[in-house]
Each structure stands twice: as C-alpha cells, then as structure tokens.
Amino acid sequence: MNTASSEPLYYDPYKEEIWQDPYPVFRRLRNEAPVYYNEEYDFYAVSRYDDVVKGMRDAKTFSSARGNVLEIIKSGFEFPRGIFIMEDPPSHTVHRNVLSMLFSPKNMSVLEPKIREFCKFCLDPFKPGDRFDFVGDLGGQVPMRVIGMLLGIPDADLQGVREMTDAKIRSEAGKPMDAATSFSDGEDFAEYIDWRMEHPSDDIMTQLLNTEIKDETGITRKLSRDEILGMVTLMAAAGNETTGRLLSWVGKTLAEHPDQRRDVADNPELIPDMIEEVLRFEPPGAHAARYVTRDVEIEGILIPEGSSVDFILASANRDETRFEDGDTFDIYRRKQTHVTFGTGIHTCIGMALARLETRIAVEEIFKRFKEWDVDYPSAVFSSTTSVRGWDSFPVVIR
Template sequence: MHELVEADPYYDPYDFAIDDDPYPVWQRLRAEAPLYRNDKYGFYALSRYADVAEGLHDWRTFRSGRGTVLDIISSGVQLPPGLILFEDPPSHDVHRRILARVFTPRRIAAVEPIARQFAVAALDRLGGAHGFDFIADLGAAMPMQTIGALLGIPQQDQSTIRDTTDRIISLESGEPGEGMKVEPPNLELIAEYVDWRARNPSDDLMTDLINARVEDADGTERPLTRTEILTYISMIFGAGSETTTRLIGFIGQLLSEHPDQRRQLVADPSLIPGAIEEVLRFEPPSPVQGRYVASATEYYGHTVPEGSVMLLLNASANRDERRYADPDRFDIHRQASHVSFGFGLHFCLGAALARMEARVAVEEVLLRWPDWEVDYAGAVRAHTASVRGWAKLPVVTR
C-alpha cells in the first residue's frame, strides 16, 4: 500500500466531477493514501476518522489563523479581526466567548417559533402545487430569514447580503478563485443597521454585540470595535444561512432516495432529530477543513513540513470503514457521532441553530407532503470553495 500518493488516486477539490461525488476518491485515499499529497495545488490531506478528529482537535499544529479554505491559506492575505473561523487562541477564545453568550439555549428556543413561521409561510404559498424546490422554496429562504431575525436585519435586505455571500464563495470553473475575497461583504449596509440599533436597542444578537465587552490579553476591558461588530454579523449571517441551506437540500435528496425511512419519520416524528444527524454524517455541507501547518508533523512515516497546507477531510472521516459499520449505507437509526460540525475549540457554535432549523423544515414538509421524488433532470449542484450541496433541488410530490 502506498501511504503517500501524488498521482493515483487523485483528489482535486476544484474538479467539479469529483466534487459532485467525492466519496469513491476519498475511499481510495483512506485505503491507499491516508496521507495524500497534491503537488498541483500544494496541499496535503488526511482522510481517516482518527487522523481527522485528532487534527481538528490539535489547533497548535493545525492552525486556522491563516484561513480554513485552501484558496485563502495559499494566498497569504491578511484576514480581518473577528472572523473566529479564521482565528487561533488567544484572540479566538476572546471572540468565541462573546458568541457563546448569545448562542444560548434560551435564544435558540426563542427563535424556533420564528423559524417555523417562516417555514409555514414558505410552504403554504405553494398551495396545491404538485412539487416544489427544496432550495428555492425553502432551503434558501428559511435559514436566511431565521438568522436575519436573530441578528435584527430587516427581511427586505437579507437577500442582498446572502447573494453577495454566494458570489464570494462560488467557483465559476474548476479552478481556484482568482483573488478570493476574504473581507466581510455588505459592510456599509450592515453598518446602517448597527448605527440604528445602537440608538434603538432590542433583544437581538446585534444589540448584544454592540453592548459586549471583551478582555484583551493584557487584561484591558473594552467594547468591540466597529470592524469586529460588522465582521461578526457578516460571518454569522453568511455561514449560518449557507450551510443550513445545503443541509436542507441534502435532507430532501436523501429522504427521496430512501422512501421507507421517510415513511418511518411520517409515522414517528420523534425519529427526525436522529435522521438529521445521519444526514449530517452522510452528506455534511462543510466537508473539508483547511489548516496551516505550524510545526512539522509526521504521518505514516512521512513528514509534513512546517508551512504546508493540510486539508482535513471530515466528510471522508464520516464514512471511514474503521469507524462505522457499512458507512455508505444511509440509516436514520444509526445514532453515530460525526465530525460534520468540527471538533474541539472550533466546534460550530451554530450547530444547535442548524439542527433546530433542519428539524423544523422536515416537520413542516412531512406534514404537507409525506411522499416526494427528486426531479434530477432539473437539479443543479452548487460549487463553492467551502461547502457542497444543491443549488436547485426540484421534487415531485404525491
């Protein structure tokens, strides 16, 4: 077995044909090249569960401060403060503590009726239609509106912010993005809301951020800077809506492809949370985590030099035969853990929100349409630098 492979098997994160179904390639990497090197784009990759989980946890070796996307890490650009996805301790810990205070169980519970209201309105508009699009009619709108309500961004401007985020992360062709933007989008638009909310405080996340105070490494306490507030809001809105949109699309796909399991959910809705966890394991919206290698490390007898780029293939880890029995079988009763929300200090703060939104979406769809089938002739994949999923997923209902 070749433990370090440069040519065959070949993994290219910019190859749309591979991205549409990367699992056969990742299976070969796990078996033949658990430490993989791609010379074309200059990265290493780990694909087995044990290696990925350890790598996600080992922030001292695998750093996020230069970005978590291959394009950004390779570019060497300076990242703005406040992007906790792209930070390491101690600044990461300072900023994460603020968000941890606002992404509380109380706030998630309070926003659930809002999410359900949006889902109900979106689906009820379809009336007697014999089909709908899981993305256009539900997946793109409901998460955006829910996170917008949580932040206090007016509904009429939420689409503008989301569309800009989509343009920034989308890949136009099977090549790295040219000069991929890493600055927060729509700062001027968001700034208007921040100024207005500062004068008109409310019980929303934006007000919490305006009032938040942080303690710097030297012990000095201060409010968040304007740039930090704007960056927080932009990051939360973009990351919070994009990944949940793709998750809802995968739910539509997998429950269409497994009608017997879908009917079990109709008969017993208490199974829905477990089904969502299996969707997250089977098709995670954020499948690859990039890291900068801060110090030389060794895998399978080979040294990964300091300064390298490492891709931690968490979606591959979720299908590792060493971890899961029959990992390529979708099973809503599996009740297995996964690394789709990360691991360690970078575990996704919005995980509870995403799970709640996905559960609400499934509950409301099944109440109206217990049976559907994907129209793959009209389905379109989304290709971005950071997430996988569907851009369009029309279904025929019965």
C-alpha cells in the same frame, strides 16, 4: 474492503466530476493514501477519522489564523478582527466566548415559534402535484430569515444579503475560489450596525454593541466596531450557506431511501436521528483546511511547516473503522459522533441553531406531504468547494 483500482489515485476538490460524488475517491484515500499530497495545488489531504479528529484538536500545530479554506490560506489574506473561526487563541477564545453566550441552545429555542411560523408561510402554498424546490422555496429562505431575526436586518434587505454572501464563496467550475473576493472588510453590514447604535433593540447586534470583553492584552473594554463587523459578516455567511444546503441533502437522501422516508414521515420522533444521519452522510461543510505551524508526521508521512492541510470531514464521517458500512444511509445507526460540525476549539458555534432550523423545517414538510420525486435534470449543483450542495433541488410532490 478491497478498493484497488487500475486508475491512478487523484484527489482534487476543484474537479467537478470528483466533487459531485467524492465518496469513491475518499474511500481510496483512506485505504491507499490516508495522507495524500496534491502537487498541482500544493496541499495535503487527511481522510481517516482518527487522523482528522486528532489534527483538528491540535490547534497549535494546525492553525486557523490564516483561514480554513485552502485558497484563502494560500492567498495570505489578513482577516478583520472578530471572524473568530479564522483566529487562534487567545483572540479566538475572547471572540468565541462572546458568541457562545448568545448562541446557547436555550437562547436558540426562543426562536422556535418564529422559525415555525416562517416555515409554515413558505410551505402552505404547496399541495400534491406541485413542484417544490428544497433550496429556492425553503432552504434558501429560512436560514437567512433567522439570521435577520438575530441581527435585526430588515426583511426587505435579506434577499440582497443572501445573494451577497453567496457570491463571495462562488468559484468558476473546476477552479479554486478567488480568495481576493471571498471576504470583505465587513463594511457590507456597516449601515446596520450604525443604525443599531442609534436605535437599540432586542437582537444580537444590540447585545454585541453593549458587550464588554477582557481582551487578549488583559484590558476590559467594549467590542470595537471592526470586531462587530467581523462577527456579523461571519454569522450572515455561515448561517446562510450551510443550513440551506443541508435541507437540500435531506430532500435528496430521503428521496433515494423511500422506506426510511416513510418511517420518518410516520414517526416524527425519528426526525432528529434522521438529521444526524444526513449530517454524517452528506455534510455541507465537507472539509476544513489548516496552516501547519511545525513539522508534523501523520501516518508516517512528514508534513513540513508552512504546508496547507485539508482535513476531509466527509471522508472521516464514512470511515469504516469508525462507522460500520459507512457508505450506507441508515437512520437507525448506532449513535456515534460525526465531525460535520468539526471538533476541538473550532467546533461549529451555530450547530444548535442549524439542528433547530432543520428539525422544524422537516416537521412542517411532513405535515403537508410525505413523498416526492426528484427532478434531477433541473437540479443545479453549487459551483463552490467551501460548502457542498445544491443551488436548486426541485421535486414533484406526490
């Protein structure tokens, strides 16, 4: 594909006009500068599928211990223990193993009836001719309710928790996120943990309080309060942000491909494949940053020790050498592994839950309505670069 342009190549994830539709720039990056250096913000961007996969699987060279967001890596912020996506082995291995057992597909499937009932509650009021917001009326509600089920957070507190986690990743349009406010010490959730210590229940928070680990020093012990705070903070933020935005991309992408939307509506067995294609085509987590621990060469470019690298997952997912016609949405595409959930030791631990929530939500949508028109003038794109999507995505049901 010829991607030559008279305009100088420039990639900046904070630039609104790029971030709202980054794919033309991503295409040029893959073809013209697969390892791109942004001088203003001092980071390297890696855009080809093979390079992204290789880099993210090399956790020794590309470290997560300083964070997985460019602004946080640059800030030198020290994370509380337990936020394992911001850790390297051996502490990462210890903490991830704890949640891997709790977030198994088997355990997640137990949630299906509860998720379905809540989706029905959200969707039952809507009928043809009504306005429906894929975020405000569903995508912003279901993930937080599920996290509440898992952690034992009271329903009355969930909206406040959602607003709190959302505020931490906000950035002023056109500017990097303020790393100083993006993460707390986890005390936002301390009252829930302290309550569960006195009132155990059948939820993940209680299980965490009772879990024993063999830590990186070889000592067998229970998780500390700080470790549990870190894990709960991470689960609340990650569970709320990405899945909600994924549902908005489902609404947008299917609206723009009405023939495929009709196929899915008429054949519910296509829903899982459709979700995988939306995940590839419009990943809510569009990139993941790493700190470079040694000099390393990619595509003939030397990246010095101490640098920050941005692995552009959304670009890798459309790499023409991996995905034929990568910029085309096709629910009938030959099955290939995308990198929306990452790869290597930091592959997203909540991917089974994200797929489950999205599948149930889409199934329940199509039971009630099969077509909608997007109110683009009223849609609000999110002012955050750590995840990509919509704060509001209103449609009119047909």
